[in-house]
Amino acid sequence: MSSDWETLQNRSFLESNARARAIGLADPGTFTELAGPRCRLSSPHLPLLGEAVEFDDGIVTGVGRHGSRPLFIASQEGRFVGGSVGEVHGAKLVNIVRMAHQAYDRMLAETPELPEERRPAVVISFETGGVRLHEANAGLLAHAELMDQFQDCKGKVPVIGIIGGRVGCFGGMGFVAAATDAIIMSPFGRLGLTGPEVIEEEMGKDEFDASDRALVYRVTGGKHKYIMGDCNLLVEDTIAAFRQGLGKVLAMSYAEIDRLRRIGSLDKVKAQLRTLAALVEIAPRDSRDVWTFAGNPAAETLVDMKLDDFLRTVKRLENAS
Amino acid sequence: MAKKLRELTFELKAESPSALPTDFLHYGVVGSGDMEVIMEHQELAGAVRIIVRTPVAGFDEVWRRVLERFVNQTGMADARIEINDNNATPVVVTLRLHQALAEIAEGGARHV
Amino acid sequence: MSKKQWESRKADYQARMNAAAPYIHAGKVVAAADTTRVLEAVIRPFDRVNIEGNNQKQADFLAESLIKCDLEQVHDLHMVQSAVPLPVHLDMFEVGIAKKLDFAYGGPMGARVAEAIKHGKLELGAIHTYLELFARYFIDLTPRVSLVCAYEGDASGNLYTGFNTEDTPAIAEATKFRQGIVIAQVNKLVDKVSRVDIPGDWVDIVIESPKPFFLEPLFTRDPANITDTQVLMAMMAIKGIYGEYGVKRLNHGIGFNTAAIELLLPTYGEELGLKGKICTEFALNPHPTMIPAIESGWVESIHSFGGELGMQKYCEARGDVFFLGPDGTMRSNRAFSQTAGHYACDMFIGGTLQIDRFGNSSTATASRVAGFGGAPNMGCDAKGRRHPTEAWLKCGAEFTSQSEYLGNMPRGKRLVVQMVETFGEKMVPTFVDELDAWKLAQNANLALPPVMIYADDLTHILTEEGIAFLHKCGSLEERMAAIRGIAGFTEVGLAAKPAETRTLRDKGIIRTPDDLGIDRMRANRSLLAAKNISELVEWSGGLYDPPARFRNW
Structure with a gap:
């Protein structure tokens, strides 16, 4: 079992499925799946529309450990209906976060002096285009409930987002991801609100050519998001690297983790607005102009640069570090 | 009105059966052109009951032939199999079923 | 006057x-x-x-x-x-x-x-x-x-x-x-x-x-889209055909099947000890998926029909393999490369949309006059060829009906291989009773149905079910039975008689993955030398510059 866990660690996060990611993000042999395939909680809506179903409705939820912390894990499966949030999928996601802060409340009630490094944490591997259109009302509601849960976690349970799957994290879930305490991405990860295809459809190919993947990544990809400060840690594409990144965040005090948030306080909003004002000033025509503005004169070379060289040399926007 | 997801049920018996050596196994992802399967032990007097949920119509006979071959090749017995399909071709179905069995042989420890 | x-x-x-x-x-x-x-x-x-x-x-x-x-x-x-x-x-x-x-x-x-x-x-x-x-x-x-x-x-x-x-x-x-x-x-x-x-x-x-x-970067295939089935079929091709005949000089058609073969050479091919014994010379566009095999020292030479977007710098830096001018840049030439593909290659392997019950294949559909580019020129026996190679002689020696025309005179034969899954996307069968090319001929008023590869040129069909060695068959009846035997669960395949297929396996006319000693459980993407475009760039030492649409970083 543990040798198997070892193999998972070296595996590409991008290539792995949601379950392998969930198992590999927890400590060896500690992951227990909740509401898994055995429960057969598939979508009640998709069959009526003649669409395929999945026993886990496209999300793996469960509990494991990270060091001395209980780790509540959700991992979306991008290959099933684009990782979209339907009713069951959403309920599983909302409830795994709810379980985390309920566990926190219980544990603190029992042991008021519980050291920080033993308190629960949440990690969500986002791989989703957002709401599942076939069951959009329930899916949207789940987005709102999830935001609520994040609020309930505030001051108690750190919520960490991970983005490294092929689908990326788009649509309403782009907002949800932005509301987490910290975001870890690989260069293959993508984060945004409106998906590239939708922008092209609405605004035309001249505005945004979704088939130009280099452009798509310059606007939504891990490296760009790291420079912008929309992601806190950029890691290699292995399960181990994501796990180490998670370890880095969870080794911090809650106060330190809270400082990683990109939004959520007046100061943060002011800082974002200052950056925005500065960017309007330079009127960028491409992400590369923003990178140059951030202090990277050879902006074009950043795209193909190896990750460790990138992390060593890149300059981020002022409010990013 | 869109057509509904179809559910097919097959009751098959291998020529030289042996019982499924596990309680429960889940394998696969319902990606496009792919499928997932649950295999469970169930006393069925040596038979295998297979339930297939698929959006595809017109291939019921192909499903029967593919599953018959699998059951005969593996000699599976006393098992309940549930498949969620999304346009998997016969080769993918066969591959995933065999991979699921291999996973059982390895103690359910592989995560592909 | x-x-x-x-x-x-x-x-x-x-x-x-x-x-x-x-x-x-x-x-x-x-x-x-x-x-x-x-x-x-x-x-x-x-x-x-x-x-x-x-x-x-x-x-x-x-x-x-x-x-x-x-x-x-x-x-x-x-x-x-x-x-x-x-x-x-x-x-x-x-x-x-x-x-x-x-x-x-x-x-x-x-x-x-x-x-x-x-x-x-x-x-x-x-x-x-x-x-x-x-x-x-x-x-x-x-x-x-x-x-x-x-x-x-x-x-x-x-x-x-x-x-x-x-x-x-x-x-x-x-x-x-x-x-x-x-x-x-x-x-x-x-x-x-x-x-x-x-x-x-x-x-x-x-x-x-x-x-x-x-x-148009037409010959770029993103390894991220290669399926486990394609890996299985690539294993069958390498072991059952490339290794079996010692195919050194060849052309690969366009598609994910051949891309899978290219990416399996440094892994599965290496493991079978085939390096230096197969795939040394190609008439081939600069396929990005060839990079790992080239970098692992498999390939002596590649002459190209055309250039592939993003591969220019890489080709220039691999002067021992590609054809470079005195100025140091590559020159492709379609006429010469097609000639090379016709006369100097021992094998063509590619895919198609449809194969009929006789073994004729076409990519034409009832409403599209697509044409075949260069495939028919390489997917045929070069009747003017006179120079021998091991693979060409072996295939000729196995060509059962050759003696009907030549008596006891030995002659070689090009290997022409169609590599197809029995069902295409959305469960469209590859094996059909009659090609859509007939309907197209009628719809578009053509003199004859557009056939990409005629059955008399085709030597092998490779599907996930097995390889049919069609040139070994003694009669049209036997060829049709061999095709049925590897046509899986298509209508054509369902007409196969198990006893007949068994006999063909015994005669070595059909070989299944089991007959070839291939472990299906190993058929997954982890065997690919590169799993995405980014890894191809890495293999190339940063020389490959993929077009924007293939980037995922």
Whole structure:
């Protein structure tokens, strides 16, 4: 079992499925799946529309450990209906976060002096285009409930987002991801609100050519998001690297983790607005102009640069570090 | 009105059966052109009951032939199999079923 | 008796060039803005005209300029060109600039070709293979005016076509030496071209185009999209065919199946000890998926039909493998590479959409005149071949019905392999009773159904069910049984009789993965030497520069 866990660690996060990611993000042999395939909680809506179903409705939820912390894990499966949030999928996601802060409340009630490094944490591997259109009302509601849960976690349970799957994290879930305490991405990860295809459809190919993947990544990809400060840690594409990144965040005090948030306080909003004002000033025509503005004169070379060289040399926007 | 997801049920018996050596196994992802399967032990007097949920119509006979071959090749017995399909071709179905069995042989420890 | 005029072509050429003279400055240069006027000056109604373009590079600016010509002056042209993949190529027929077409490859415009024929807008000469069409440029389809493209040109007409030389030499030679007119669009007018690929006196007019010519990265396959099934079939190909025959010189068709083979050479091929024994020389475009095999030292030499977007720097840095000029850049050449593919390769392996119960295959559908490019030229036995190789001799020795014609005279045979899954996307069967090509022939009024590879040339079909060694069969009946035996759960396959298939396995005419000793459980993506484009870049040491649409970082 543990040798198997070892193999998972070296595996590409991008290539792995949601379950392998969930198992590999927890400590060896500690992951227990909740509401898994055995429960057969598939979508009640998709069959009526003649669409395929999945026993886990496209999300793996469960509990494991990270060091001395209980780790509540959700991992979306991008290959099933684009990782979209339907009713069951959403309920599983909302409830795994709810379980985390309920566990926190219980544990603190029992042991008021519980050291920080033993308190629960949440990690969500986002791989989703957002709401599942076939069951959009329930899916949207789940987005709102999830935001609520994040609020309930505030001051108690750190919520960490991970983005490294092929689908990326788009649509309403782009907002949800932005509301987490910290975001870890690989260069293959993508984060945004409106998906590239939708922008092209609405605004035309001249505005945004979704088939130009280099452009798509310059606007939504891990490296760009790291420079912008929309992601806190950029890691290699292995399960181990994501796990180490998670370890880095969870080794911090809650106060330190809270400082990683990109939004959520007046100061943060002011800082974002200052950056925005500065960017309007330079009127960028491409992400590369923003990178140059951030202090990277050879902006074009950043795209193909190896990750460790990138992390060593890149300059981020002022409010990013 | 869109057509509904179809559910097919097959009751098959291998020529030289042996019982499924596990309680429960889940394998696969319902990606496009792919499928997932649950295999469970169930006393069925040596038979295998297979339930297939698929959006595809017109291939019921192909499903029967593919599953018959699998059951005969593996000699599976006393098992309940549930498949969620999304346009998997016969080769993918066969591959995933065999991979699921291999996973059982390895103690359910592989995560592909 | 009037005196026979022997120089009418020359006089005609001179008259046309005189009409264009006002637009020509500084040697042979014409301003981009004058392009349409120049074309009106040199082209006459009913002329045979070539617009260069194949499945890779396109003289797109000249095509866009041609369609703007005044219909009074330019109409009913007979287009002779490798391919019609751009919308403008078909617009030309809609508006009446062009009337007749002889070509090789329709690509994405296949459906419009069929429509235009149906509505009487387009009169189809014939569908060719590339080399066959080039051959006719020198016999009965010589262009009067050719519109070609190049990276660089100078004022004397010298052209540098470099990495994407492709069809230019064949077109320019056929046109110019019959006193035709050659017009080139170049990406850049320069004082001195990097290398003379087309000599200046073969070219009449040079135009710097507003935009670089369009290049289609048609031969790039993202390893991220290769499936476990394709890995299984690639294992079968390497062990059951490449290794079995010791195939060293070959061509790979386009597609994910052959991409999977390329990516399995450094892993599975290495494990089988086949390095140096197979896949040493290729007639092949610079496939990015070949990078790991090249870097692992598998490949001695590759000659290319065309260039592949993003591979230029890599090819230049691997001079022991690719064909480089004295200036250090690669030169492709479709005519020569097709010749190499026909005469000097022991095997062609590729895919198709449909195979009928006799073994004829086609990518044509009922409503698309797609054409086959170069595949039929390599997917056939080269009857003029005389030099022996191990693989060619072995295949010939196994060719059961050869003695029916040759008595006891030994002769080799090219391996022609179709590698297909029994069902395509959305459960569309690959094996059919009758090819859609028959319906197309009827719909588009063709003289015969467009067949890519005829059954008598086909030696092997490889599916996930097994390999059928068709050339070993003694009769049509036996061939059909062998095809049924590997056609899986398609209608054709369901008609197979288990006992008959068993007999064919015993005779070695059908070999399943089990017969080949292949462990299906190993058939997954982890066997691929590179799993995505980013890993290909890594293998290349950063030399491969993938086109924007293939990047995922």
